[in-house]
Amino acid sequence: MPDTAPDALTPARPERDAPTWPEETAARYRAAGHWRGETFAGWLAERAGAHPARTAVTDGDRHWTYAELHTRATELAAGLAARGITRGDRVVVQLPNVAEFFEVVFALFRLGALPVFALPAHRETEIHYFCEFTEAVAYVIPDRHAGYDHRALATKVRDALPTLREVFVVGDPGEHTALTEVPLPAAELTAPEPAPSDLAFLQLSGGSTGVPKLIPRTHDDYIYSLRGSNELCGVTADSVYLVVLPAAHNFPLSSPGSLGVLYAGGRVVLCPQPDPETAFPIIEREKVTITGIVPPLALVWTEAGPTTPHDLSSLDVLLVGGAKFSESAARRVAPALGCTLQQVFGMAEGLVNYTRLDDDPETIVTTQGRPISADDEIRIVDDNDEDVPEGENGHLLTRGPYTIRGYWRAPEHNARSFTADGFYRTGDIVRRTPTGHLVVEGRAKDQINRGGEKIAPEEIENIILGHPAVHDVSLVAVPDEYLGERTLAYVILRAGAEPLKSMAIKKFVREKGLAAYKVPDLVEFVTAFPQTGIGKISKKDQRSIATTPQN
Numbered sequence: 383m384p385d386t387a388p389d390a391l392t393p394a395r396p397e398r399d400a401p402t403w404p405e406e407t408a409a410r411y412r413a414a415g416h417w418r419g420e421t422f423a424g425w426l427a428e429r430a431g432a433h434p435a436r437t438a439v440t441d442g443d444r445h446w447t448y449a450e451l452h453t454r455a456t457e458l459a460a461g462l463a464a465r466g467i468t469r470g471d472r473v474v475v476q477l478p479n480v481a482e483f484f485e486v487v488f489a490l491f492r493l494g495a496l497p498v499f500a501l502p503a504h505r506e507t508e509i510h511y512f513c514e515f516t517e518a519v520a521y522v523i524p525d526r527h528a529g530y531d532h533r534a535l536a537t538k539v540r541d542a543l544p545t546l547r548e549v550f551v552v553g554d555p556g557e558h559t560a561l562t563e564v565p566l567p568a569a570e571l572t573a574p575e576p577a578p579s580d581l582a583f584l585q586l587s588g589g590s591t592g593v594p595k596l597i598p599r600t601h602d603d604y605i606y607s608l609r610g611s612n613e614l615c616g617v618t619a620d621s622v623y624l625v626v627l628p629a630a631h632n633f634p635l636s637s638p639g640s641l642g643v644l645y646a647g648g649r650v651v652l653c654p655q656p657d658p659e660t661a662f663p664i665i666e667r668e669k670v671t672i673t674g675i676v677p678p679l680a681l682v683w684t685e686a687g688p689t690t691p692h693d694l695s696s697l698d699v700l701l702v703g704g705a706k707f708s709e710s711a712a713r714r715v716a717p718a719l720g721c722t723l724q725q726v727f728g729m730a731e732g733l734v735n736y737t738r739l740d741d742d743p744e745t746i747v748t749t750q751g752r753p754i755s756a757d758d759e760i761r762i763v764d765d766n767d768e769d770v771p772e773g774e775n776g777h778l779l780t781r782g783p784y785t786i787r788g789y790w791r792a793p794e795h796n797a798r799s800f801t802a803d804g805f806y807r808t809g810d811i812v813r814r815t816p817t818g819h820l821v822v823e824g825r826a827k828d829q830i831n832r833g834g835e836k837i838a839p840e841e842i843e844n845i846i847l848g849h850p851a852v853h854d855v856s857l858v859a860v861p862d863e864y865l866g867e868r869t870l871a872y873v874i875l876r877a878g879a880e881p882l883k884s885m886a887i888k889k890f891v892r893e894k895g896l897a898a899y900k901v902p903d904l905v906e907f908v909t910a911f912p913q914t915g916i917g918k919i920s921k922k923d924q925r926s927i928a929t930t931p932q933n
Contacts, residue, residue: 732785
């Protein structure tokens with residue numbers, strides 16, 4: 383059923399700050415049974431009532447039952463409400479893989495406050511932006527993680543932003559507030575529950591610009607993606623999911639992820655580090671049945687699998703996504719780890735494709751799967767938005783019951799990223815096989831995918847341009863066996879500037895407070911850039927001539 387252009391890009395309610403689905407389309411999704419009127423807090427309460435003693439979350443020696451998780455989340459919600467946090471407020475959550483992550487997000491879900499999911503690797507530049515742009519009223523952090531003191535960062539951001547009223551700390555709070563001081567008796571929680579059509583949280587888009595866009599997800603649409611993922615990935619109440627990647631990332635959150643497994647009544651096990659030396663013993667001890675990792679990590683695991691002393695026989699399904707998984711690497715999974723590979727190709731904006739568990743082996747290793755839903759609409763088009771012949775490469779456009787209709791507070795981005803009738807321009811170049819499976823051939827967007835972490839070249843280029851010796855810079859991707867892509871910064875120095883070593887550029891970027899994965903892997907000094915016919919830098923030519931310099 384076609385959408386009308388005005389409705390497709392007009393917010394249904396002002397408080398959303400983002401476009402949503404036309405009412406006619408939303409009604410169709412409800413009638414189809416995709417949106418069932420559920421909320422995150424509501425279904426957690428149902429699971430806690432149905433099987434209170436079943437373990438929901440395992441974090442090392444800590445084992446929280448569904449009843450304990452529900453009680454913790456409700457009591458924390460009561461405490462947060464008493465501190466003035468209410469429906470629609472934004473709260474930046476930057477926690478590593480610890481059980482408190484679920485306590486915090488389900489408390490916010492209950493209030494109708496919006497978690498803004500930051501990753502542990504984010505530093506001052508990113509966190510300041512997230513808090514400022516969202517007008518966040520609170521920020522939740524660990525005391526220290528991976529040798530980094532998040533409390534000092536929180537102090538700097540709080541002092542710079544008057545809207546940031548509270549900082550809650552898991553662990554030693556220093557000058558801030560310990561998370562353990564916040565909860566109040568559940569009976570004191572009087573705030574009304576959110577509606578299923580309300581926003582549930584804001585995720586970060588990798589994006590191709592230096593400013594991350596915020597992805598608004600509702601209870602209705604995201605829960606449908608969990609339910610659909612569970613069905614395709616064979617998730618049941620007996621499933622044990624290992625959270626290897628950062629818990630707040632969309633892939634380990636929902637494909638089928640921790641939230642999918644909790645929705646099914648299964649058990650979530652948290653892994654502090656993704657390396658085989660850490661993860662494999664946990665798989666053996668906790669009898670993990672399913673997990674999801676990115677291609678670089680899959681290569682490491684398949685190398686370690688054949689010689690590991692740990693019993694991995696409980697692992698039934700390994701999902702690999704976040705970046706394209708090469709066919710040669712995909713073929714190594716089953717022999718090395720003794721489990722079924724399930725490829726995932728999706729985006730935090732919505733659309734998720736899976737290879738099916740009963741697909742033939744060649745389809746599993748050579749494609750990136752088919753969409754979750756029969757109502758996922760796919761168009762593959764040329765540069766003029768005309769559909770290409772079946773089987774040919776083109777730009778992937780999509781809309782459906784769990785694909786957003788626009789970013790949060792970003793009308794200019796929305797005008798570029800969505801068609802007038804509501805299709806999201808993914809930026810991916812794909813082709814479709816006769817069976818309906820998609821094969822990812824590349825990206826149209828100038829975005830670098832470094833092992834699943836998305837890097838916007840413009841952001842890093844603007845930082846490097848601030849160096850007093852730099853005249854111009856261009857950041858491009860170069861192929862890498864383990865990461866898929868690494869970053870190479872071509873740098874032109876100012877006339878008369880003293881020669882620099884590549885480490886000077888890397889140090890300059892690192893000291894700006896960016897996440898470590900954004901620091902250029904390689905730096906090459908050149909005297910000129912290749913140009914297009916109209917005088918623009920030709921990154922296509924730069925990528926084609928890129929080598930691997932020694933740094």
